Amino acid sequence: xxxxxxxxVFSRGMAWDRAGAMDLVVDTLAVARGGLTVxxxxxxxxxxxxxxxxxxxxxxxxxxxLRTLAGLQPAVSGTISxxxxxLTYAAHADGLKxxxxxxxxxxxxxxxxxxxxxxxxxxxxxxxxxRARRAANLSAGQKRRLGLARxxxxxxxxxxxxxxxxxxxxxxVALFAGVVRAHLAGGGMVLIATHIDLGLDEAQxxxxxxxxxxxxxxxxxxxxxxx
Amino acid sequence: MMALLLRDLxxxxxxxxxxxxxxxxxxxxxxxxxxxxxxxxATLAKIAPGILWVGALLACLLSLDRIFALxxxxxxxxxxxxxxxPLEGVVAVKAFAHWLVTGLPLTVAAPxxxxxxxxxxxxxxxxxxxxxxxxxxxxxxxAFGAALTVGVKRGGLLVSLLVxxxxxxxxxxxxEVVKRGATGAEVQVPLLLLAGxxxxxxxxLPFAAAAALRVNLR
Numbered sequence: 001x002x003x004x005x006x007x008x009v010f011s012r013g014m015a016w017d018r019a020g021a022m023d024l025v026v027d028t029l030a031v032a033r034g035g036l037t038v039x040x041x042x043x044x045x046x047x048x049x050x051x052x053x054x055x056x057x058x059x060x061x062x063x064x065x066l067r068t069l070a071g072l073q074p075a076v077s078g079t080i081s082x083x084x085x086x087l088t089y090a091a092h093a094d095g096l097k098x099x100x101x102x103x104x105x106x107x108x109x110x111x112x113x114x115x116x117x118x119x120x121x122x123x124x125x126x127x128x129x130x131r132a133r134r135a136a137n138l139s140a141g142q143k144r145r146l147g148l149a150r151x152x153x154x155x156x157x158x159x160x161x162x163x164x165x166x167x168x169x170x171x172x173v174a175l176f177a178g179v180v181r182a183h184l185a186g187g188g189m190v191l192i193a194t195h196i197d198l199g200l201d202e203a204q205x206x207x208x209x210x211x212x213x214x215x216x217x218x219x220x221x222x223x224x225x226x227x
Numbered sequence: 228m229m230a231l232l233l234r235d236l237x238x239x240x241x242x243x244x245x246x247x248x249x250x251x252x253x254x255x256x257x258x259x260x261x262x263x264x265x266x267x268x269a270t271l272a273k274i275a276p277g278i279l280w281v282g283a284l285l286a287c288l289l290s291l292d293r294i295f296a297l298x299x300x301x302x303x304x305x306x307x308x309x310x311x312x313p314l315e316g317v318v319a320v321k322a323f324a325h326w327l328v329t330g331l332p333l334t335v336a337a338p339x340x341x342x343x344x345x346x347x348x349x350x351x352x353x354x355x356x357x358x359x360x361x362x363x364x365x366x367x368x369x370a371f372g373a374a375l376t377v378g379v380k381r382g383g384l385l386v387s388l389l390v391x392x393x394x395x396x397x398x399x400x401x402x403e404v405v406k407r408g409a410t411g412a413e414v415q416v417p418l419l420l421l422a423g424x425x426x427x428x429x430x431x432l433p434f435a436a437a438a439a440l441r442v443n444l445r
Contacts, residue, residue: 070309073445089309093302097234099241111230112310150306 022083023047024158024189026069029078030213033064037076037213044206048157051180051190051200056208062193063091065208066160069191088156090164094147098136102127102146105135110153121152124179126172140167148176151183158189165196173198228312228320235324238297245293249286249329250336256282257340268345275344276354276405282340283333283358284365284398290329291369291390292376292383294321295440299377308444314437322370322433330362346409353408357421361401364425367432368393374436377443397424 023045030040038061046052054062068075069082070089096105106118122128125145135143144167151159159180165173177199180190184202192198239246260278261271298304307317337358338351346354372390376382403417 067305070305072305072308085311087309089305091302091305093300093305095301095303095306097238097301097303099238100234104237108230108234109306109310112307112312114311154310 022157023081024069024087024191025079025081027079027081029065029068029080030076031061031064031068031073032076033061038064039208039211040076040213042078042208042211046158046189046191048187048189049184051184051192051203053198053200053203053205054191054193054208055195055205060208060212062208063162066091066162066191066193070160082158086156087158087160088151088154089160089162090147090151091162092166094143095150096135096143096146099134101132101134102138103131105146106149106153109150113154113156115153115155117153117155121149124152124182125149126175141169141172144168145172145176148179152179157187159183159191161190161192161194163194164192165194165198228316231307231312231317231320232324235321236327239324239328245290246328247332249289250332252289253282253286253333253336254340256285257343261343261345271345272347272409275341275346276350276409277402278344279337279341279346279354280357280361280398280402280405283330283337283362284394286333287329287362287365287369288387288390288394290325291373292386294325294370294373295377296373296382299443304377304440305444308440314440315433318370318374318433318436318440319429322367322436325370326363326366330358330366334358334362346405349411350405350409353414353418354405357401357404357408357418360418360422360425361397364397364421364428365394367425367428368397371432371436371439374439374443377440397421400424 025045027043028040029042030037031042032038042065044052054065056062064073066089067073069080070087072089095109097108100108102122103118106121110116110118119128122131125148127142127145127149130138130142135146138146144164148164151161164176168176173196180192180198180200184190190203192203256278260274264270264274295304298307308314334355337354341351341354369386369390372386372393373382375389376385379385400417400421404414404421407414407417
């Protein structure tokens, strides 16, 4: 096990010394789920304005990789270098409070990140008409749109998205693809794990199947609940 | 951090938020104990400090598992962990919100319930002082217990078992302050020890709880 100081890269600002300091650079990364290495040797670089779509069958380790990148769990080996405080994560759970309204939910995350733009975020995700409705009374797709609108009020450049389009209808997927495109045009970076086609033709695609760790390959289908 | 505190308070006061749960429990204890023990004023006055403190402690215990479990279930905790606020700050703010919703109302309500238990006249001041000094420790220690069990489904029982032994010193010194205060004895030593426990818990446990959360979020 190579000890890897994720926050050390942030705080000492080592990434800033190199060319392309704003990039997300992942080098021979290995990640583990439940103590078992699922992916190894994953390397890629994401520069401002680029999107990367992660693909792979259920259980290959897409979520594990994204959680590792978000700093929620340590890597087994390899390095991740990102600019400090630049990354935000959106997973299956939207982090919404059922008793708060759409607007209150967004205002909370905006205040946490110290940025504004709540009204703009609601407009972009087509939520303005629902602003006073409590999250408990939203449909699954509307909740998802609210969860994705949260990305817009974080002010972070790198979006790490885990299956962002679950329960969205075709129109909402197109709406979200437009939001992602606008974010990329503004110098943002997007990393998406998804099974469906978002219609982002400019995005690079990384199939994770070749990076499957050998131990995991033996116990195929070990725990698909975490896919 | 202010936003997190305001959100937690707002959630607590809205429907199903759990505000009043601890207070109602405290009220029930104070009302039911005289009915169970019998109405002799001398007996009640003797057990009042202990009963009031045990009631306050158990009332605090009731809502502990909600501190982090709800945020863990809906994914907010993951998002807070990747937000600009350090996890230590998240723990401290959430423990403070828990105290504002549980410990503070208990402290305010305790003198009224002291009447039901025939607490001696000079004990009321020390009841309020000891609860004000001791309940913050209950919330912070509870937040630590809740952080340890955050991934466990229905972790309430486990939190209680983990936290109860840690609550014992607070209970002993808290009840001792009231007992001595009610009889007009010197309260300085138990009160200082009680305040010391609170200060120590507030200073160290947010860091321990944040470390526990980091492990549980993996």
